[in-house]
Amino acid sequence: MITLQPISEENYEKVLKLRASEDLVSPNWHSLAEAYVSLKRAVDKNKMCSAYMPFAILCNEDVVGFAMLNFDDSNYFGSGDFFWLSRLMVDEKHQRKGYGTSAMKLIIDFVKSKPNGCGAKYLYTSYGSNNPEASSIEGTAKTYANLGFVKTGQMLGEEEVVRLELHK
Numbered sequence: 001m002i003t004l005q006p007i008s009e010e011n012y013e014k015v016l017k018l019r020a021s022e023d024l025v026s027p028n029w030h031s032l033a034e035a036y037v038s039l040k041r042a043v044d045k046n047k048m049c050s051a052y053m054p055f056a057i058l059c060n061e062d063v064v065g066f067a068m069l070n071f072d073d074s075n076y077f078g079s080g081d082f083f084w085l086s087r088l089m090v091d092e093k094h095q096r097k098g099y100g101t102s103a104m105k106l107i108i109d110f111v112k113s114k115p116n117g118c119g120a121k122y123l124y125t126s127y128g129s130n131n132p133e134a135s136s137i138e139g140t141a142k143t144y145a146n147l148g149f150v151k152t153g154q155m156l157g158e159e160e161v162v163r164l165e166l167h168k
C-alpha cells in the first residue's frame with residue numbers, strides 16, 4: 001500500500017538515498033534544503049501555508065519516493081491562490097509500478113482537504129528539462145495527464161506548466 005509520510009527523523013536519510021534522473025528533478029538533498037529555508041520565510045511572514053511540505057512516499061514499510069508541495073497566494077499563474085507541486089520522484093528501481101500515480105492521488109486528496117486551512121481551485125506543477133539530451137519526459141507527462149492535469153500553455157523556463165482543477 002502506498003502512503004505519504006511527512007519528512008521526519010525516521011525517514012529523511014532514506015529519502016536522501018533515492019535516485020531519479022537529475023535532468024528531470026532536483027536531487028532530494030536540494031529539495032530538503034529548500035524546504036528548510038522556506039520554513040523560516042513562512043514563520044517570518046506568519047504564513048505557514050506557504051512553507052514547503054515535503055513527504056516521503058512509502059510502499060508498505062519501504063521509502064520509494066519523495067514529493068513536495070506548498071500553497072501560493074501570489075496569483076503567479078493568473079488564476080488566484082493555488083497549490084504548487086514542486087517535486088515528485090519515484091526511485092529509478094521502483095518506477096513504472098504505479099507508485100507515482102498512487103502517491104499523486106493521495107496528494108490530490110491532501111490538497112482538497114485544505115491543509116492548515118488553505119484551499120485553492122488548482123494544483124499546478126511543471127515538468128521538462130533545460131538539458132536537450134535529457135531523459136524522456138514521456139513517463140512524467142503521462143503520469144500527470146492520466147490524473148486529469150491539463151497544459152496551461154505557460155512555461156517555466158523550459159518546463160511545461162500543467163494544472164488540475166480540484167473542485168469541479
Ligand SMILES: CC(C)(COP(=O)(O)OP(=O)(O)OC[C@H]1O[C@@H](n2cnc3c(N)ncnc32)[C@H](O)[C@@H]1OP(=O)(O)O)[C@@H](O)C(=O)NCCC(=O)NCCS
Nearest residue numbers: 024025088089090095096097098099100101139140142143
Ligand atoms: C514521474 C514519475 C514520478 C512517475 O512515477 P511512476 O511510479 O514511475 O509512475 P506510474 O508507474 O504510476 O506510471 C504512470 C504512467 O506513466 C507511464 N510511465 C511511467 N514511466 C514511463 C516511462 N519511462 N516511459 C513511458 N511511460 C512511462 C506508465 O506506463 C503509466 O501510464 P499508463 O498507466 O497509461 O501505462 C517517475 O517516472 C519519476 O520519478 N520521474 C523522474 C522525475 C520527474 O520527472 N518528476 C516529475 C517532475 S518534478
